[in-house]
Amino acid sequence: MNFLVVTYAPTIKRKDQFFSYAPYVKEMDLWFAHAENIGIISPYYYKDEILEKNFKRNDIKRFWLPFFFSSTLLQKIRTVLLVPVIVFQLIKAFIWADHIHLRCPGNVGLIACFVQILFPWKTKTAKYAGNWDPKSPQPLSYRIQRKILSNTFLTRNMSVLVYGDWKHQTKNIKSFFTATYRDSDKEPISSRKLDGIVKFSFIGSLAVGKRPLLTIQIVEALFKKGHNVRLDVYGDGAMRNELEVYVTDNQLQEIIKLHGNVKGEFIKEVHKTSHFMLLPSKSEGWPKVVAEAMFWGSLPIVTKISCVPYMLDDGNRGILTDPNVENAVENIEKMLQSEEKYQIAVEKAIEWSRTYTLDKFEQEIKSLL
Template identity: 45%
Template sequence: MKLLLISDAPILFENKEKVAYAPYVKEMNMWMKYATSTTYVCPTKYDRSLLTKAFDFQDCEIKSVKRLEFHTLFSAIISFFSIPYQAVILWNAMRKADHIHLRCPGNLALLAAIVQILFPSKRKTVKYAGNFDPMASQPMAYRWQKSLLSNTFLTKNIKVLVYGEWPNQTKNIQAFFTATYSRYQIQPVANRNWKGPYKAVFVGTMGANKRPLEVFELIKELRANGVAISLDYYGDGPLKKDIEIKVKQAGLEDHISLHGNVENSIVTKAYKNSHFSLLLSKSEGWPKAVAEAMFWGCIPVASKVSCVPWMLGYSSSELGVQSYELRDDVSNSKALGSNLEIKDQETYPLGLGKGFDASSSGSDARSLSKGRERLQNKKNNPSANFAANKEQRGILITDLSRAVEAVSTYLGHPELLQHMSQAAATWSQQYTIDDFESEIALLLKETDPPKASKK
């Protein structure tokens, strides 16, 4: 079977080897394993640093195209005039292929989604790695891709693999997943003390989209209100230095640690030893930091983006009861203290007030005691009660200004947290790397059963 892979992800050449972004290579190796020959249409240049890995199958053919970029007038002009040439490259590659696989969203992927209309009889699959929520606010190019791929009149003989289950989708849209761990790594969920002290982790790029500063504020205010909780950051990015400064200013060096990029084994150990994984992202596709944490019974505290509500076991009817609308309007941004300017005077932008500050005068013990008293009153307040969903596998945050209140409420129910931890692991352990590869093999077997395996 001749497999064609079309992606905006670049393939580079290092030491006479074909390499690409490591997680991408890990998945592409599985697709290539079940083909007799593989051709890529993709860029071969990238001007930023990239964590790369060599492909297992180095005999693949690479058809290089220029990245289609429209960020500046000059790049837009160059890209516009290169579109006809790239369309011809795509048409010729599709003509020779038995199975066409697109990686969306992306500008090259959008052009490929248009060209594939000319090949209605070819078997095709699409991995849509972004947010497929039909109500999400997204760039026009993303909306075009989703619309085109969902159109069963224009796009035929295709399976579009998306993250999450969405209402009112056409028959060619299929819920899919991504996996990190093998079924042989499945273990019983570790017993945790859900009465505290608590350990939390943040795993991901320390950039604005992942909201690591808001994670810091969440932990700071929880501690200010008497919650014994610590936080470990794993990852690097432009906001790391800002967070280091804020941690020092707040006097929380003993409770918040920044580890930078580390090996996967270290992150896995952190998940096993932590109570919560914090991810307050603005946008996601399949959030690995959520799925990986759940695999080990570490409860996600995550924002309502992409397929996260589905992952955490929320139905649409519950979203207004146990969680709130996550907004990025100006007033909310100011309330959250999103400005990166470091000020001398500490603020508590998540809204529960200044209950503890290591730099303030007076006894830390007295401050913590008052914070615990306020928190206990909130736990005993009947208005804080909620109806637990037996399918719930995490804490969904859809109003960032009330994140502290939401998390504090759950901390008053250790039995529920234990149930959520077990439910999270049970759900996530369905999606192993072994099952992921089996699904890929089945998708390709439909194209050419006699040639679907390479030894």
């Protein structure tokens, strides 16, 4: 089988190895394990630095796409002029492929959604890594991709993999997930009591969309109300200096620590010792850090976005909150008041998250192919 991936993530060749964005590489290695011949159509470079990792296989057939952006007016004009080239390259790659795998949403995904209409007899999958919630505000290009992918007349012979379980979807829309750990990683979880220091963690980019400042303000409000709380922040980004200034100006150094980026193995230990993991994001697809925290018994506190209510069973496996300090503190205090309620929620979170392992993920991929 000739398995083709359509993506905007660059495929960079150095000597006899191929590199790309690390989380994407880790997933695609699992898909590639079930294909005889593999191909990727993507740009060959990227102008910014990315977190790189090499693919396990070095027999990748590359199909070239031009590198393009659509931020400024000149970039948009250039992109429009490049569309015929992109379409030609996609058609050439699609002719080679037996199975076409689209990575959506994105600029390349948008054009590929139209081109795949010309190949109704080819088997196809699309991994929609964004927010599939029909009620959520989305950019126009994302809405167009969702419309085409869920239209079973235009999009034939395709399974569209989305995060969450949404009502009233067409028959080709399939609830999917992503995973970090294997069945062999499961181990007993030590119980965490709420009668001492209550530990919170934030793990992610220090960017506006992740709302790290709101995270700090929530823990600050709990502290001022007399709760014995601590917050450890892991990650880096544009907001780091602003957060450090806020912590210093409000004299929060004793309860809030900014650690910067750390390795994945260390984050696992953080999840094992934290009582709660805070992530009041503006938008998510399938937030892996939420499932990872649940896997190790750290109860997630997350805003009601995308498939997160599905992951948390509408609050039975964690805390769903509005994106403001008052509502978050109110919901957290309700949990802190009942040790039994907290322990039950943690047990449910562990049980649910441990069904979504890389072993199950591989089985699902195999069935799709």
